[in-house]
Amino acid sequence: MLPFAALASLRGIAARGGLRAASAASALGAPAASAWAAPRRAVGTSAPAAAAASAPEHQQSAEEPRLPQRGEARKLNLCSAVNEALHVALEADDSACVFGEDVAFGGVFRATVGLQERFGAERVFNTPLSEQGIVGFGIGLAAAGGTAIAEIQFADYIFPAFDQLVNEAAKMRYRSGGLFSCSGLTVRAPCGAVGHGGHYHSQSPESYFAAVPGLKVVMPSSPAEAKGLLLACIREPDPCVFFEPKMLYRTAVEDVPAGDYTIPLGVARTLSEGSDVTLVGWGAQVLVLAQAAKAAAALPRPISCEVIDLRTLMPWDAKAVAASVSKTGRLIVSHEAPLTGHFGAEITARIAERCFARLEAPPLRICGADTPFPLVYEPLYLPGVERVLEAIKASAEY
Amino acid sequence: MALAAIAAAGAAGRSGLLPALGRALQRGFAASASADDKFTVEVMPYKAHKIEPPSNQVETSIAELTSMYELMYTMRRMEIAADMMYKAKLIRGFCHLYDGQEAVMTGIEYAINREDAVITSYRDHCQLLARGGTVKQVMAELMGKAEGATKGVGGSMHMYRKQAEFYGGCGIVGAQIPLGAGLALAKKYEGKRNIGITMYGDGAANQGQKYEALNMAGLWNIPVIFVCENNHYGMGTAEWRAAKSSTFYTRGDYIPGLKVDGMDVLAVKNAVAFAKQHVLDNGPIILEMDTYRYHGHSMSDPGSTYRTRDEISTMRQERDPVERVKKLLLAQGVDAGEVKAIEKKAKKEVDTAVEESKVAAPPPMSWQWKNVYHDPVGIKLRTTTGGYVTPSYDPTYTLP
Structure with missing residues (x-):
């Protein structure tokens, strides 16, 4: 475990990154009457000075304080970063166990490779193909004080375990009057599109779990993020569902700090600052938003976008999003899950509530279609860069 | 070994192997009368749980074996072609191959009729073929083309054929097991003398929902055959590492079961025919088919990290289900040229299906x-x- 002081300092660092626009948000507490009368801000005309600077600089300034540079950072892909986090977790905590389908050999995505060799078959072991059993056992282990890191091979397979997560894990502390909890439970599951996964290897079920009080739901957007957030989930005193965008397993590569670090849950990260439109996403979609923001900045009439990676869906950093939207006046939320009833709805509703007087355009959601996840129509279904860019233009020109 | 014990039986009664061979040579099997002559083949004895097992003397004919060989050989070629097309990136997504297990679905198909319902897991290409689908339908579906079995919108794991009561491939491990019991419930409710067959693997055999389905099927005497295709590996985990008891035919406790040589199409056919009668009269049964998959679990699994290459090649040499039928045919005196002709026809069918599917149109986006x-x-x-x-x-x- 990290010493508390180190945790606290990390928390501070991340909080600075996530709440950069706190001063702008202060106006939200009591919307001034003048806000109603304020003239509509046109795109690019009354942007804060910061927005004038080029995007790459901002990306750097947002990235720099994000993670501690302890030890040597290594270039890792997201899968290896998860693997490293698991090594760290098992090293630091004797009670930690990793289990799931085929994890002893490294799992289908190789995320657990080398763990059994190093920590033994008593701590890293294969389970039968029994998702309900896997999570149920994890809950028992965690309720008895252990650290259970369970893998569901694909997020699409998590539904047999839905009851265990919703009715057992989430309510354990509440219903036992605080006597028991499954704080030590973390369920990892690869999620999202992968290019050709079809109906049952592509879904993004995060919003179902975000709707369950008692669970924490996290989805990282890069290797360094994945390592820090996974370690945070494992040590979080609440059961966590950690979705890993499998599209990024091999394609996302960046410097990942060596050793042990955590990124606090519930704190968003601002990838790039902007003044016209706030783009909110999580997981692999953050990269789509970043590309769309870049494309918007390169338009003949440039639109400056602020890209926010939510990191955690439950609890989600409404403060950071509200602060950004109160600055830009425009909001676009984007996710792979279908439009109707998924997490974009929660964000746009809350922001409409909190930032009503500051909005210059209706909050938009750019999401998957309201259909099952398709096999041959995946590019059609997914909310790609072009569609996000269209939405940015529509929002700016509203 | 079954081959050594082949006995031929005409209408007049059983006779030895040599007379049958002589007869075959004389007539060259051009005449249909000889092809339809019945003879018996000894299969591996069944192991039984809470039931008297059927005889291991199975009646068949040259005509039946020829037809089985045609189907099984086509399955084999089709799966090999699918493997190649996958590696050529013409098939995307998740793809699970059936080669090695052909005898199971073929044996089932020859023991039931097309009003009996069948449902299986994601390893479903050959089930469609057995239920009367074409190689073209499978191959086009694999490549996501509108001419596929499910119009290209399902892909490898989702082949269906309504007119033959084939309720398809299910993407979630074990999810089809209760569905199969429900299909059988419908047959019973409608008062038909038909059954449901619900196929699953040794991996799925440990899923909780299987036990819920077994209980209800037993409680209400549902005419369902639970077919556990035990290929000995649930993805990359050997059965004994995943199951406390890997005698899957006994895992129904109060539900009777048989263990069947799933590499022998005649053993399967005989067991399923017996089981069909049993479930219609007495309620559910479990048939554990002892089988083997040559390929990995899916295309992302080389299939060689959790088992030895020796094991795979020994299985191919000693228990291959397609070779077994071929040897039976040849031992019965069928001309090698005729067998070759069957193979040639199957190869051509597969090659044509591949080429046609490559150039076929994908489904329109509005779908x-x-x-x-x-x-x-x-x-x-x-x-x-x-x-x-x-x-x-x-x-x-x-x-x-």
């Missing part, structure tokens, strides 16, 4: 909004271009 609901009154689904559509119900998928 993404078909069949999400039957009649969504007042419901509009969002399209990806920002508009809204009322999805249509159109099982025929007529082109716009």
Whole structure:
């Protein structure tokens, strides 16, 4: 475990990154009457000075304080970063166990490779193909004080375990009057599109779990993020569902700090600052938003976008999003899950509530279609860069 | 070994192997009378749980074996072609091959009729073929083409054939098991003398929902055969590492079971025919088919990290289900040229299907909004271009 002081300092660092626009948000507490009368801000005309600077600089300034540079950072892909986090977790905590389908050999995505060799078959072991059993056992282990890191091979397979997560894990502390909890439970599951996964290897079920009080739901957007957030989930005193965008397993590569670090849950990260439109996403979609923001900045009439990676869906950093939207006046939320009833709805509703007087355009959601996840129509279904860019233009020109 | 014990039996009674061979040589099997002559083959004795097992003397004929060989050889070629097309990136997505297990579905198909319902897991290409689908339908579906079995919208794991009561491949491990019991419940409710067959693997055999289905099927005497295709590896985990008891035919406790040599199509056919009668009269049974998959679990699994290459090659040499039928045919005196002709025909069918599927058209994009609901009154689904559509119900998928 990290010493508390180190945790606290990390928390501070991340909080600075996530709440950069706190001063702008202060106006939200009591919307001034003048806000109603304020003239509509046109795109690019009354942007804060910061927005004038080029995007790459901002990306750097947002990235720099994000993670501690302890030890040597290594270039890792997201899968290896998860693997490293698991090594760290098992090293630091004797009670930690990793289990799931085929994890002893490294799992289908190789995320657990080398763990059994190093920590033994008593701590890293294969389970039968029994998702309900896997999570149920994890809950028992965690309720008895252990650290259970369970893998569901694909997020699409998590539904047999839905009851265990919703009715057992989430309510354990509440219903036992605080006597028991499954704080030590973390369920990892690869999620999202992968290019050709079809109906049952592509879904993004995060919003179902975000709707369950008692669970924490996290989805990282890069290797360094994945390592820090996974370690945070494992040590979080609440059961966590950690979705890993499998599209990024091999394609996302960046410097990942060596050793042990955590990124606090519930704190968003601002990838790039902007003044016209706030783009909110999580997981692999953050990269789509970043590309769309870049494309918007390169338009003949440039639109400056602020890209926010939510990191955690439950609890989600409404403060950071509200602060950004109160600055830009425009909001676009984007996710792979279908439009109707998924997490974009929660964000746009809350922001409409909190930032009503500051909005210059209706909050938009750019999401998957309201259909099952398709096999041959995946590019059609997914909310790609072009569609996000269209939405940015529509929002700016509203 | 079964081959050594082959006995031929004409209408007049059983006779030895040599007379049968002589007869075959004399007539060259051009005459249908000889091809339909019945003879018996000894298969591996069944192991039984809470039931008297059927005899291991199985009656068959040259005609039946020839037809089985044609189907099984086509399955084998088709799966090998699918492997190649996958590696050529013409098939994308998740793809699970059936080669090695051909005898199981073939044996089932020859013991039931097309009003008996069949449902299986994601390893379903050959089930479609056995239930009367074509190689073309499978191959086009694999490549995501509109001419596929499910119009290209399902892919490898989702092949269906309604006219033959084939309820398809299910993507979630074990999810089809209770469904199969439900299909059988429908047959019983309708008062038909038909059954449901629900196929699953040794991996799925440890799923909780299987036990819920077993209990209800037993409680209500549902005519369902639980077919556990034990290929000995649930993905990359050996059965004994995943199951406290890997004698899957006994895992139904109060439900009787048989262990069947799943590499021998005649053993399977005989067991399923016996089981069909049993479930119609007495309620459910478990048939554990001892079988083997040559390929990995899916295309991302080389299939060689959790088992030895020796094990695979020994299985191919000693128990290959397709070779077994071929040897039987040859031992019965069928001309090697005739067997070759069957193989040539199958190869051609597969090659043609591959080539035609390559150039076939993908389904139109508007189909993404078909069949999400039957009649969504007042419901509009969002399209990806920002508009809204009322999805249509159109099982025929007529082109716009």
